[in-house]
Amino acid sequence: MGKLEGKVAFITGAARGQGRSHAIRLAEEGADIIAIDLLEQVSTIDYPMSTQADLDETVAAVEALDRRIVASKADVRDIEALTAAYRAGVAELGPVDIVLANAGIAQLGSAEPDPVVSFNDVIDINLRGVWNTVWPVAQDMIERGEGGAIVLTSSTQGLTGRGSDGSAGALGYAAAKHGVVGLMRSFANWLSPHNIRVNTVHPTGVETPMVMNEVIGKYIQDNPGAAAMVANLMPVDLVQPRDISNAIAFLVSDEGRYITGVTLPVDAGFTAK
């Protein structure tokens, strides 16, 4: 019997990368999944974003574990669309116990013809999108009165600005990911009387399409300073999506029942360097 039998998890950015890995890991523990993803390009991102085919693969992987999944297209910048997708999932699977605000972009190395637009995009998706994801669900969790667990995906760049080159992408990413910690702390204080726990995870570079693409590859090659953004303490360049999923599976289970308000790096010692 899994640790999350009978639970329902709402996961953003679930078409591929960490989001897909979380969906599978939580399904392995018995959870049903409400999955959403943008499935289209963002104008300030030069690498390919996720597709319907990616989301279909997540659906197939969860269903192969004999769990249910309701997957749809929604933009975390659009709270109405996001809430509608969430409610459609609840109508099929029942109330949500777990929220993973995972959707995010990284513009490093993408062209910045208008830095203002680039900065606004990353703040919109990586910070405001997290608030949009949590806020409607938290209302329902309070009303239901059975507690809950929320994990916000921050970054090592939510704890340090190491390696910044002053680009709108780097500044916006660090600002948004630090801001996610502020949201987490405020959510944790607001929601703790209702036994709803809220934590952040802080991955170092993870081997996903957001990081393993030509745009970011070239950026790191061309900007020796950027190597500092990804140089870990342990002898490993990148961690795997599964490593973040394992940390999240622990945090949202009853084994983490008294863990709230915590920033948990999964970063091969990056921030301890």
Next chain:
Amino acid sequence: MGKLEGKVAFITGAARGQGRSHAVRLAQEGADIIAVDLMGPVASVAYPMSTPEDMQQTVQEVEALDRRIIASQADVRDISALRTAVAQGTAELGPIDVILANAGIANQGAPDADEDLAFHEVLEINLAGVRNTVQAAVPSMIEKGQGGAIVLTSSTQGLTGRGGDGSGGSEGYAAAKHGVVGLMRTYANWLAQYRIRVNTVHPTGVNTPMIVNEVMERYLTENPGVGDALQNLLPVPMVEAIDISNAIAFLVSDDARYITGVTLPVDAGFTVR
């Protein structure tokens, strides 16, 4: 199959409380245990310390899980005694994969306290004792060359001085537990090259004999300000030893293979308040 099958864990303060809980939890995951405890008085501590009968109980609980345990008396202030315990334990069980520096005292509230002695003893046991524990056991880990995981038990008082009242006990406790974070960070940097991970856990008040005793109860009754400052954010006055053990079982397992240099509160939101 457990997550720690074939591993050997060295645990200080294992006769009762959190240490016993850790021994049993890790044994459930398949680990064999080398257990030490003082089992004797400390001058500045007014509540009863652990006894050989307590340790016998730990031994029985681990053996009931069909795991092996080598238990002995040792003072964490005496590094040569710890080295002897490590040598005897590894001779029987093999080299060490996991170190839990758990032994500690809380001498706040002792009647007619010698404040200077209270400060001195808590630093010796709760800080120097952690250093002695790691230094006695880590050579076995390095020599084996298979990596390893170390968890140092700090406290919410390793992240905040909330409730401090100027007594030697509370000064020493906060200084020692903050110092443990410093040890963790320097060890994480030193040992990453050997793939040895080092983290701290930061419990809020735990339902153990160190906290639930007449001396501590009287201290908190007579100093209501201190008690008020020790309120958690989640609606729970104390956590259980198993909650700390679950966090440690996660941290020392392969599920956390890239988590090092991390301070992990298990504190019902105490530090985020």
